[in-house]
Amino acid sequence: xxxxxTAAKLSIGHGDPELSESLSNGLDxxxxxxxxxxxxxxxxxxxxxxxxxxxxxxxxxxxTWGGLLGIDMLWVREESRKDGWGSKLLLAAEEEAxxxxxxxxxxxxxxxxxxxxxxRHGYAETGRTLGIPGDAEDVHLYKTLTRD
Numbered sequence: 001x002x003x004x005x006t007a008a009k010l011s012i013g014h015g016d017p018e019l020s021e022s023l024s025n026g027l028d029x030x031x032x033x034x035x036x037x038x039x040x041x042x043x044x045x046x047x048x049x050x051x052x053x054x055x056x057x058x059x060x061x062x063x064t065w066g067g068l069l070g071i072d073m074l075w076v077r078e079e080s081r082k083d084g085w086g087s088k089l090l091l092a093a094e095e096e097a098x099x100x101x102x103x104x105x106x107x108x109x110x111x112x113x114x115x116x117x118x119x120r121h122g123y124a125e126t127g128r129t130l131g132i133p134g135d136a137e138d139v140h141l142y143k144t145l146t147r148d
Contacts, residue, residue: 035066036066037065037066041065041066042063042064042065042066043063043064043065043100044061044062044063045060045061045062045063045064045069045093045096045097045100046059046060046061046062047059047060047089047092047093047096048060049076049085049088049089056077057076057077057080057085058074058075058076058077058080058085058086058089059073059074059075059089060073060074060089060090060092060093061073061074062093062097064097064100064101064102067101067102067103067104068102068104068105068106069093069094069097069102069104069105069106069145070105070106070107071090071093071105071106071107074086074089074090074107074114076089086114086117087121090118090121091121094145097145098145098146098147102145103144103145103146104142104143104144104145105123105142105143105145106126106140106141106142106143107123107140107141108129108138108139108140108141109138109139109141110132110136110137110138110139111132111136111137111138111139112134112136115139115141118141118143119141121143122143123141123142123143124141124142124143125139125140125141126140126141126142127140128140
C-alpha cells in the first residue's frame, strides 16, 4: 500500500481538544496491550479540602493505573500551607490508591515547588528534567506504597 503524502498538511494551533482526545485514544490503543492493562485499570482520583464556609483549602488531582498512583497536581492555599493540609491530602490519596490496589506512586515537582515535601513523605528522586523556566528543574520522585 502506498500513501500519497502530497495531500497531507500540518497545522499549528494554541490547543486542540479534539486532537488531544485522538492522541490519547491512539496512545491508549498502544499502551494498554504493551502493559497488559485495560482502560478499566485507569481511573482518576481527587482529594479536596474545604473550610467551614465551603471555600477551597486545597486539593490533589491524580490517577491510578495498573498499581501505580500518579499525582498530577497538589495545591494548598497560601494561608493554610502551615496547617498540614498538604500532608493530609497526600496521605488520603495514598490510602485511596492502596485501597484501589496500588503499591507504588510517582510525582514530579519543580525545584521551586515542593520536592522536599515529597521526600519527607518517603518519595525518592529518580531523575530531573532540566531547562524549566527560571533556571529551575523538574524533580521526578517515586515511592513504594505500603499498608501501615
